[in-house]
Amino acid sequence: MPHAAAVAPPRVLNIADLRRAAFRRLPRAVFDYVDGGAEAENTLRSNVSVFDEVLFRPRGAVASPRASLDTVVLGQRFSLPFLLAPVGSTRLVWPRGEVEAAGAAAAAGTGYILSTLAGTSLEEVKAGSDGVCWYQVYLVGGREVASAAIERARRAGYSALVLTVDTAISGLRERDYRNGIAQLVAANPFRKLPYVWQILSRPGWLLSYLGDGGLMRFPNVVLPDGPMGYAAVAAALEQSVVSWADLKWIRELWKGPLVIKGILTAEDAERAVDEGAAAVVVSNHGGRQLDGVFPTLRALPEVAAAVRGRTEVLMDGGIRRGSDIVKALLLGARAVLIGRAYVYGLAAAGGAGVSRAIEILTADLNRTLRLLGCPSLAELQPSMIELPEGFARGRPAPSRAAPAGELVEEAADVH
Ligand SMILES: Cc1cc2nc3c(=O)[nH]c(=O)nc-3n(C[C@H](O)[C@H](O)[C@H](O)COP(=O)(O)O)c2cc1C
Structure with a gap:
């Protein structure tokens, strides 16, 4: 059959293929909510492209069997050195998306971190997973509302609490404004009208969304009049900024391990150690908050050097390939979190x-x-990578942003 190759179904070989599949299934506003970043998206782009600056120096003639990828994080053994990052509103992407993602993580022997801004209740997510789940906290709704959720997370069996400290206010995600997210979630149908074409052009997504009950609420943010609605989220985040002073009452309420997510400097890393964090996550929120901040791979060595093994170091941002994970481990991370990489998969299937x-x-x-000629994660050697000048040793040099337009071209490629 001469045309067999031409009619073969497209194969999903890498995360970029999943991203394209997500683009085909999701309405533009939902795809861009996941895919986009803050302002000019410089940090979003450089989070990804920074991995290209780090080059491998392999050892030849080493017969390594299939490597063990086991890792211990916060005293818990995982089969893989990556966990699924907290991502809000994944229920918009796929029906009960949080349950689906947590189940897939457990089946692979890794962990899942549930966002405060999930569309599914934390009890339901935990009940759907026989693996390790952590709960990520925002103080939306205020201290009492957050305390109630933390207490529920403890009772449901979440084994670590992740406090995100980089969201004093929501970043300006320009794609969300242009796609009319605020109008699409507004009660007034006339405000939605100019934007509904995006939704109608994705009937498959629309049917599954309606079948799942339509616009989600936030069942882990229970206000006096019930779960917080979607339209309230930006204002609620702004009114509920976490500060170091909050650590005191959170520590009193939560006796298990506390992870501080959103650390980018030695100064904040020191502070997190002083506050008794069991782990820090070097993260810039996937380039969704302060644009122009270091790509996380560049901030990682500074943080790792500052904590000097007193707390565990995790990182996230820009991971799209396993080789990116190896580079992060070589620069001081015990494990990484993946965000968009799994959400593209969730959106696709x-x-x-x-x-x-x-x-x-x-x-x-x-x-x-x-x-690389490396039989196991434990045998990774710093000499297996070469770093560009100014990278890593000590304080990271200012980031070199990727050329403007890089991701735009990639986005064009998914049409
Ligand atoms: C759509 C989306 C929603 C997110 N929501 C949250 C959240 O609710 N809480 C949080 O701590 N981080 C959130 N993040 C940040 C992720 O936890 C993680 O830091 C980031 O996705 C890592 O970058 P990557 O997507 O390039 O892997 C979100 C990220 C995305 C893409």
């Missing part, structure tokens, strides 16, 4: 898509280790 994203990164990790 629900739990099966998340499993595919995990499978891709796992296969990448195995292949990278074997090609």
Whole structure:
């Protein structure tokens, strides 16, 4: 059959393929909510492109068997050195998206971090997973509302609390404004009208969304009049800024491990250690908050050097391949979190898509280790990478942003 190759179904080989599949299934406003970043998206782009600046120095003639990817984080053993990051509103992407993602993480032997801004109740998510789940806290709704959620998380069996400290106010995600997110979630149907074409052009998504009950609320943010509605989220975030002083009451309420997410400097890392954090996550929120901030891979060595092993160091941002994970581990991370990489999978095919994203990164990790001539994660050597001048040793140099337009071209490529 001469045309067999031409009619073969497209294969999902990498995360970019899942991203394209997500683009095809989701309305523009939902795709851009996941895919986009703050302002000019410089940090979003450089989070990804910074990995290209770090080059491998492999060892040849090493016969390594399939490497073990086991890792211990906060005393818990995971089969993989990456966990699923907290991502708000994944229920918009796929029906009960949080349950699907947590189930896929558990099946792969890794952990899932549930966002405060999830569309599914924390009890339901935990009940759907026999794996490790952590709960990410925003103080939306105020201290009493957050306390109630933390107490629920403890009772439901979440084993760590992740406090995100980089969201004093929501970043300006320009794509969301242009796509009319605020209008689409408004009660007045006339305000939605100019934007509904995006929704109608994705009937498959629309049917599943309606079947899942339509616009989600936030069942883990229970206000006096019930779960917080979607339209209230930006104002609620702004009114509920977390400060170091909050650590005191949170520590009194939560006796388990506390993870501080959103650390980018030695100064904040020191503070997190002083406050008794069991781990920090070097993160710039996937380039969604302060644009122009370091790509996280550049901030990682500074934070790792500052904490000097007193707390565990995790990182996230820009991870799209297993080789990116290896580079982050070599620069001081014990494990990483993946955000968009799994959400593209979720958007494309629900739990099966998340499993595919995990499978891709796992296969990448195995292949990278074997090609590096490294039999296991524990045997990774700093000399297996070469860093550009000014990178890593000590304080990171200012970031070199990727050329403008890079991601725009990539986005064009998914049409
Ligand atoms: C759509 C979206 C929603 C997010 N929501 C949250 C959230 O509710 N809480 C939080 O701590 N981080 C949130 N993040 C940030 C992620 O936890 C993580 O830091 C980021 O996605 C990592 O970058 P990556 O997507 O390039 O992997 C969100 C990220 C995305 C893409």
